[in-house]
Structure formats: C-alpha cells, structure tokens
Amino acid sequence: MDRQGHRLDGLDVDLIARLRRDPRIGVLELARRAGVARATAAARLRRLEEAGIVTGYGPDIDLRAAGFPVQAFVTLEIAQGSLAQLTRELEAIPEVVEAWATTGAGDVLCRVAAASHDDLQALLIDLHHSSTVARSVSVVVLSQVVSYRSVPLLAKAVRP
Numbered sequence: 494m495d496r497q498g499h500r501l502d503g504l505d506v507d508l509i510a511r512l513r514r515d516p517r518i519g520v521l522e523l524a525r526r527a528g529v530a531r532a533t534a535a536a537r538l539r540r541l542e543e544a545g546i547v548t549g550y551g552p553d554i555d556l557r558a559a560g561f562p563v564q565a566f567v568t569l570e571i572a573q574g575s576l577a578q579l580t581r582e583l584e585a586i587p588e589v590v591e592a593w594a595t596t597g598a599g600d601v602l603c604r605v606a607a608a609s610h611d612d613l614q615a616l617l618i619d620l621h622h623s624s625t626v627a628r629s630v631s632v633v634v635l636s637q638v639v640s641y642r643s644v645p646l647l648a649k650a651v652r653p
Contacts, residue, residue, distance in 0.1 A: 568599030
C-alpha cells in the first residue's frame with residue numbers, strides 16, 4: 494500500500510515493469526503489450542501518478558558515462574536543528590545527486606559524483622566548510638552491485 498492506502502495489483506505492476514523497461518513507450522503500445530484497453534492503461538497510469546507511486550518517466554542517467562566516474566557516499570553529522578539550512582546548502586551543490594536524513598551514527602547520507610578524485614576531495618573540503626557540518630565520513634564507490642530497482646519488490650507484494 495502507498496501512503497493513501499492504494500494497493501497495487503498485478504496490472505499495476507505489469508504496467509510499471511513495462512515502463513521501466515521502455516520508458517518512451519506510448520500508452521497505446523503499452524496497453525497493447527499488456528493486453529488491456531488503451532483507456533484502462535491510461536486510467537491506471539493516471540491513478541498511479543495521482544497516488545504518488547509513479548513520480549517520473551526518466552531518463553535514467555549513467556553518471557560514469559556522462560563524465561562523472563568518481564562517486565562516493567558521504568555521511569554527515571550536523572549541528573542539532575540545522576537540517577533545513579543543510580538542505581539548502583546541499584541543494585546548491587551540483588555534485589550532491591541525492592541526500593537523505595537518516596538515523597544512526599550520521600544525520601544525513603549523501604551520494605555525490607565528481608569528474609575526478611581531485612574534484613571529490615575539493616567537494617569534501619567544501620562540505621567541511623559548512624557551519625552545519627560537524628563531521629563527515631566518506632566511502633568511495635568502486636562499482637555498483639545492484640542497480641536501483643523497485644519492480645521485484647512491487648511484484649512480491651501482489652503475489653498470494
């Protein structure tokens with residue numbers, strides 16, 4: 494279920510899986526491949542979008558191929574009550590591609606990308622200059638073991 498109580502069924506997951514494989518597919522072709530009427534496919538997609546389950550249609554970007562082969566995960570410990578300020582600061586740094594507020598040893602986990610190790614080092618130094626960052630720990634990515642995926646989880650949820 495999503496945050497509004499929408500339970501996905503097999504058709505929802507099938508449509509999402511087909512869109513993940515071919516995000517440029519039109520609704521008519523999507524409906525044909527799924528074996529449903531165009532209106533059914535369109536209504537389902539609209540409902541998934543309105544429920545906040547489908548949030549976009551790509552494109553997915555390979556940062557390594559786009560010239561940013563160095564990636565790292567950076568855990569930030571921040572001054573208490575400074576999450577809003579840090580959020581604004583991180584949003585202003587193009588190399589920060591994702592960030593999450595977390596529990597545990599750190600307060601914020603960031604995924605960053607850089608063109609070189611020198612650029613990564615400069616980014617880490619810049620992060621330390623923030624008045625909100627008390628400490629950081631970085632881990633350089635060697636390779637991706639499992640790409641982002643959601644369809645297997647969604648499919649598991651609709652199985653009896």
